[in-house]
Amino acid sequence: xxxxxxxxxxxxxxxxxxxxxxxxxxxxxxxxxxxxxxxxxxxxxxxxxxxxxxxxxxxxxxxxxxxxxxxxxxxxxxxxxxxxxxxxxxxxxxxxxxxxxxxxxxxxxxxxxxxxxxxxxxxxxxxxxxxxxxxxxxxxxxxxxxxxxxxxxxxxxxxxxxxxxxxxxxxxxxxxxxxxxxxxxxxxxxxxxxxxxxxxxxxxxxxxxxxxxxxxxxxxxxxxxxxxxxxxxxxxxxxxxxxxxxxxxxxxxxxxxxxxxxxxxxxxxxxxxxxxxx
Numbered sequence: 648x649x650x651x652x653x654x655x656x657x658x659x660x661x662x663x664x665x666x667x668x669x670x671x672x673x674x675x676x677x678x679x680x681x682x683x684x685x686x687x688x689x690x691x692x693x694x695x696x697x698x699x700x701x702x703x704x705x706x707x708x709x710x711x712x713x714x715x716x717x718x719x720x721x722x723x724x725x726x727x728x729x730x731x732x733x734x735x736x737x738x739x740x741x742x743x744x745x746x747x748x749x750x751x752x753x754x755x756x757x758x759x760x761x762x763x764x765x766x767x768x769x770x771x772x773x774x775x776x777x778x779x780x781x782x783x784x785x786x787x788x789x790x791x792x793x794x795x796x797x798x799x800x801x802x803x804x805x806x807x808x809x810x811x812x813x814x815x816x817x818x819x820x821x822x823x824x825x826x827x828x829x830x831x832x833x834x835x836x837x838x839x840x841x842x843x844x845x846x847x848x849x850x851x852x853x854x855x856x857x858x859x860x861x862x863x864x865x866x867x868x869x870x871x872x873x874x875x876x877x878x879x880x881x882x883x884x885x886x887x888x889x890x891x892x893x894x895x896x897x898x899x900x901x902x903x904x905x906x907x908x909x910x911x912x913x914x915x916x917x918x919x920x921x922x923x924x925x
Contacts, residue, residue, distance in 0.1 A: 650747065656731040657738065663728060664720045666713060668705050668756045670763070670804035671843045678850060680757035681764055694757075699745060701753035706744035713752065714739035763801045764853055770794045771855035771863065794800040794859075795848065795866045796883030800891075802847040803840075804808035805884070807892035810835045814889045818896075828886065829876035835885050836875030844880055845871065 660666065668677075680697040705758045717739050723729050738748035774794045778784055799805070807814055813834040820827040848867040853860070875881050 653734070653738075653747035654751055654754075657735060657747045658755075658794035659728065660717075660731050660735040660748075660752055661755050663723060664717065664732075666716055666720075666752065667759065667804075668701075668709055668713075668752050670756070670760060670802065671840075671847070672705070672709070673701075673756055673760060674704050675850070677753075677756050677760050678705045678852070681755070682852065684757050684761040691715055698750055698753045698757065702744040702749040703755060705753065705756070706749040707742075710739065710742065710749075713748070759804075760802075763804075764851070766801055766856050767798045767851060768853040770798060771853065771859040774863075775856035776858040791862055791866070792879065792883035793887065795863045795880060796885075796887035798851070798863065799844045799847050799880065799884045800887050802851070803843055805888060807888045807895070809883065810888060813891045816892055817889050828882060831876040831885055831889065832878065832882050833842075836878060836881040838871065841871055841875065841878055841881045844884055848880070 676697065680694070680701050683694055683697055714736070717732070717736050720732060722730060727894050738746045741748075771794065774790060777790060778787065792847070813831055816834070817827050817831040845867040848864055851860070851864070856875070864882070872878045
């Protein structure tokens, strides 16, 4: 195959398997690529060079996990897709970060991160338009925390299923939110993921209204609290995830996919969030 055909085949494999570099592990190379894509960089050679830099930075660490994920992928029904998957497995065994699979994954990472940055910009503009940074408005703190938390969720590509058992316990707790939320934060907020959350916000560079961007970034400033229950940014992030899970459960019930009447939307959480495995 030519390099163009190889890349096209690898893009197809990525689309059908969902294979991706974890967004939370992406470094400054991916941010530069996402910015170039978001700005509509007219020079394709510039974008290609940035894609190669992302691959060089990520492939040495992520080659093995990507190979393992491909090995677990279900065999496609289409013979052409099956051949492409076999080729992808060969590339996954290649340590060269410039092989077509590594490059296609780097390209996908840049595109996904560019989309996440665009959504962050939309949220920050909405925050500014609704005076969500005005400390004199009681609802401003909630708007600011929600914007920060949802931006972290998006930039790190977090999912409610990542914390399924903890969110189920939070939703089922027969206590007030003031008591349940600290437990949820402590159960989910290890040091590493809270560091990632801060890095995601402090490194966010988008042409947003300055006050909105500064206000969101301020939530990531200072030393990380030892107790996750004292970490306002992580609380905002994990509460957003919990609310998403509860909304999904409620939607399942509303559309007739739930359990018998009387059990409520929260009873769907265990099914939606999995069997408790991380």
